[in-house]
Amino acid sequence: ELTHPIKHALLVAQSDTNSTDISKIKVLYAHPQVFSQCSHFLANLTDIEVKPADSTSAAMLIVNELKRDDVAAIGSEAGGKLYGLHAIESNLANQKENHSRFIVVAQNPVDVPLQIPAKTTLVMATTQTPGALVNALLVLKDNGINMTKLESRPINGNPWEEMFYLDVEGNLQDGKMQETVKQLTAATRFCKVLGCYPSEEIKPTAVSAVQALNDIK
Structure with missing residues (x-):
């Protein structure tokens, strides 16, 4: 990252x-x-x-x-x-x-040492039932995994259905993260790990949150 x-x-x-x-x-x-x-x-x-x-x-x-x-x-x-x-x-x-964020992509997965702060990116699809996404996100909460990004994308050929891309703070070498992925797989219709990589620490900017919101307008 x-x-x-x-x-x-x-x-x-x-x-x-x-x-x-x-x-x-x-x-x-x-x-x-x-x-x-x-x-x-x-x-x-x-x-x-x-x-x-x-x-x-x-x-x-x-x-x-x-x-x-x-x-x-x-x-x-x-x-x-x-x-x-x-x-x-x-x-x-x-x-x-x-700022623009870039992910270095490799053909084969690279193990990240546990001593290095890491993120894991996953893609999942939930069932079309009330609360399905909430139930999946509760898996992260129950395991103490912090989610840093959630983004939805339409599923081709399935109108009104979406996949969800997640970035979470966690290392796939860690047992807690492995258990979280296992539970997410059970709680969703589809779940796949796209990769685990060292995370980059970004320092807060000097621009206040209020000013940032005003700049968007």
Whole structure:
């Protein structure tokens, strides 16, 4: 598990950034999620065509290939340098503290020593009965396992049914975690461990919770 601070910038192919006026930008490329993260900045722009890209790197590649002074992308300054782009404005995100989380994926599982703080990611599907999800989550509570993330995704071919992805604090080498997985398997229709990995400790930011909520609006 790795987290990386993300600072969005307005990137252009022109090397002389002093001569690049934002008002000249007519087309802007970025990943749709980036557009939502920078909505306040975009609201102040006029007469700009926003075009979604498959990824941030794809957006920067397009700008690099077009090399037009009226085309720009939103991405990190470090990423822009890889594509020969230059920042003409920085810190575009609504929230000043913006981090992306990455998981390093391996083909074969790697045992995490018990001395290292770890997380385990699971996917499960509950039965379509009242309280089924609550009963599954109570397994975590009863075993003293802290859940750090819960996310639902639709099940293809099964309308209105969802799978649940969970991140929990626990090491699969630990007996308590193994017992928890066993009980979750019994309490759900489907349960699978996707992986166990060292967790990264993230220090609290200087931005208050109230300010963070205001930035979202």
